[in-house]
Amino acid sequence: MNKWKIKNHSRGESQNFESEQKRVIIAMVVIGVIVVGFFGALVLLNEDSFKTSSSTQTTGTEAKNNVSSQDGKQIIVLTAKGGYTPRRSVAKAGIPTVLRVNTNGTFDCSSAIRIPELKLSKNLPPTGETDIDLGTPKAGLFSGTCGMGMYPFEIDFQT
Numbered sequence: 001m002n003k004w005k006i007k008n009h010s011r012g013e014s015q016n017f018e019s020e021q022k023r024v025i026i027a028m029v030v031i032g033v034i035v036v037g038f039f040g041a042l043v044l045l046n047e048d049s050f051k052t053s054s055s056t057q058t059t060g061t062e063a064k065n066n067v068s069s070q071d072g073k074q075i076i077v078l079t080a081k082g083g084y085t086p087r088r089s090v091a092k093a094g095i096p097t098v099l100r101v102n103t104n105g106t107f108d109c110s111s112a113i114r115i116p117e118l119k120l121s122k123n124l125p126p127t128g129e130t131d132i133d134l135g136t137p138k139a140g141l142f143s144g145t146c147g148m149g150m151y152p153f154e155i156d157f158q159t
């Protein structure tokens with residue numbers, strides 16, 4: 001700080017230059033703080049959303065509330081968007097079953113659903129509800145994926 005003062009007193013001309021430099025340094029510090037704060041906040045937000053989504057998936061794993069019955073049929077509801085939710089469903093075997101896949105602004109590849117067991121590949125509408133008849137499933141694991149095989153889902157049909 002002394003440096004500034006001395007120069008300011010001794011040479012009036014350098015005052016502008018020095019204060020200009022000072023302003024540049026202050027501006028750089030302020031920008032630095034903003035950038036660091038911004039990325040820090042981004043990291044925190046990402047961690048938060050990561051935790052939220054993983055905990056949702058954990059609860060979704062055991063949730064049976066996506067399985068209901070309607071007109072004597074068992075309806076299993078999945079949401080397709082960046083994968084399938086819930087990733088694992090538990091349903092009853094031996095009952096005529098419909099897999100109802102909801103899309104809502106789904107433009108990723110989970111809008112192309114593939115069920116090898118049924119030799120089925122289907123393009124879902126970006127937004128809508130698509131019923132897929134699963135027949136009367138036997139007990140066991142039933143699985144499907146997105147068109148590229150990177151988002152899996154499974155249904156555990158139990159007796």
Ligand SMILES: [Cu+2]
Pocket residue numbers: 109110146147148149150151
């Ligand atoms: Cu995919």
